[in-house]
Amino acid sequence: MHISEGVLSGPVLAGGWALSAVGVGLGLKRLDYDRLMTVAILSAAFFVGSLIHVPIGPVSAHLILNGLLGAILGPAAFPAIAVALLLQAVLFQYGGLIVLGANVFDMAGPAVACSFAFGPLLRRAGKARTVGAFCCGFFAVLLAALLTACALALSGEGFIATAKAIVVAHVPIMLVEGVVTAMAVGFLAKVRPELLAQVPPHNALGS
Amino acid sequence: MILHRIKPVAASLALLAVLAAPALAHRVNVFAYVEGNDVVVECSYSRSERVRFGDVDVFDAASGAALLAGKTDEKGEFRFSVPPAARAAKADLRIVLKAGEGHQNTTEVKAAEYLSAAPAAALADSAAPVATPATSAPSSPLAGPVAAASAPAQPGGQVAGQGVAAPALDAAALERIVEAAVEKTIAPLRAMLVGEKEKGPGLTEIVGGLGWLVGLAGIAAYFASKGKKPQP
Numbered sequence: 001m002h003i004s005e006g007v008l009s010g011p012v013l014a015g016g017w018a019l020s021a022v023g024v025g026l027g028l029k030r031l032d033y034d035r036l037m038t039v040a041i042l043s044a045a046f047f048v049g050s051l052i053h054v055p056i057g058p059v060s061a062h063l064i065l066n067g068l069l070g071a072i073l074g075p076a077a078f079p080a081i082a083v084a085l086l087l088q089a090v091l092f093q094y095g096g097l098i099v100l101g102a103n104v105f106d107m108a109g110p111a112v113a114c115s116f117a118f119g120p121l122l123r124r125a126g127k128a129r130t131v132g133a134f135c136c137g138f139f140a141v142l143l144a145a146l147l148t149a150c151a152l153a154l155s156g157e158g159f160i161a162t163a164k165a166i167v168v169a170h171v172p173i174m175l176v177e178g179v180v181t182a183m184a185v186g187f188l189a190k191v192r193p194e195l196l197a198q199v200p201p202h203n204a205l206g207s
Numbered sequence: 208m209i210l211h212r213i214k215p216v217a218a219s220l221a222l223l224a225v226l227a228a229p230a231l232a233h234r235v236n237v238f239a240y241v242e243g244n245d246v247v248v249e250c251s252y253s254r255s256e257r258v259r260f261g262d263v264d265v266f267d268a269a270s271g272a273a274l275l276a277g278k279t280d281e282k283g284e285f286r287f288s289v290p291p292a293a294r295a296a297k298a299d300l301r302i303v304l305k306a307g308e309g310h311q312n313t314t315e316v317k318a319a320e321y322l323s324a325a326p327a328a329a330l331a332d333s334a335a336p337v338a339t340p341a342t343s344a345p346s347s348p349l350a351g352p353v354a355a356a357s358a359p360a361q362p363g364g365q366v367a368g369q370g371v372a373a374p375a376l377d378a379a380a381l382e383r384i385v386e387a388a389v390e391k392t393i394a395p396l397r398a399m400l401v402g403e404k405e406k407g408p409g410l411t412e413i414v415g416g417l418g419w420l421v422g423l424a425g426i427a428a429y430f431a432s433k434g435k436k437p438q439p
């Protein structure tokens with residue numbers, strides 16, 4: 001779902017940069033010292049995640065993991081995803097530097113939105129947490145697909161057709177991401193529950 | 208302490224890295240080369256995944272004027288002959304592949320590439336009719352191929368002077384033979400180049416990227432700890 005260079009129009013690119021800058025700024029503000037390494041490691045997971053391809057019939061799509069980052073990091077997912085996408089653009093030529101702003105917002109916006117939407121579920125125990133984590137993984141990809149389609153639609157490609165193509169191609173990814181996120185969150189809840197004690201913003205800001 | 212905390216995440220990350228090794232890139236590649244009079248454009252997402260029915264637009268690189276457009280076939284290939292106008296203007300060609308859903312890439316074919324790659328064809332197509340009046344052949348519609356064959360009759364004297372054993376080998380035919388031989392020789396090289404371009408990120412890039420992330424985190428931790436120290 002990396003949008004290539006030269007596809008988007010000027011205003012969309014500028015809008016992407018503006019929204020991403022705000023997101024990264026807010027994310028960094030919420031990021032406290034104790035969570036720095038967690039952010040870096042999940043950023044690394046995101047960076048590598050897009051290299052894992054899931055072949056489904058004729059198409060293959062890669063893991064995105066933005067829902068997982070949202071579930072664990074909350075707003076700090078924004079800078080984590082921004083840095084990972086920057087490195088992917090520079091090292092792998094995925095996407096590009098000019099289009100980076102739009103790509104960051106397409107991926108990180110849904111991650112943070114899901115962390116707010118499903119945060120209450122994630123902080124509960126048992127089944128609720130699993131459901132919350134699955135939803136995080138699932139809807140973060142769905143929203144990212146829709147945002148990507150929006151960015152393309154605003155730059156000329158027809159929205160419905162593009163959105164359909166992108167969403168259909170990513171349905172299996174949504175399911176896989178949901179399961180991966182649910183498993184990862186369940187695992188962390190058992191082994192390192194403090195990692196999941198994210199989002200309560202008063203804690204993060206107060207440190 | 209912090210090492211202890213990150214161990215499970217690090218373990219899953221290592222697993223991810225191992226899984227990633229044989230994976231393929233999700234970037235769209237476009238590779239163009241000249242074959243005789245044609246330009247062949249190969250489009251792929253990765254080695255096994257061709258861009259089927261992707262839109263290919265060809266522009267004059269200097270002026271940006273659209274020259275022609277087409278779609279790739281089942282094998283992700285699009286073949287077109289260089290438009291005469293572009294050939295006459297010695298224009299570099301910019302080839303833009305739009306694979307849809309935000310995937311796009313560009314490549315360029317320099318004029319020198321297609322001009323030098325098809326000298327025999329160019330001779331037969333354009334140079335020969337121009338040359339015919341000079342050799343005082345009749346400029347009838349038939350003159351095209353005839354002229355191409357007979358045009359070297361004049362320099363044929365030189366050829367014959369060099370090798371009496373090959374009297375019927377004219378320059379155009381020789382060019383074609385050499386071209387075919389060279390084509391055969393460089394075909395595997397070209398395939399290698401295409402393969403190189405289609406390869407996903409290697410271990411160097413992946414490990415380098417992870418190193419960057421660790422380094423950035425270290426720098427951030429350093430500055431965060433500096434700001435924190437006066438607190439206690």
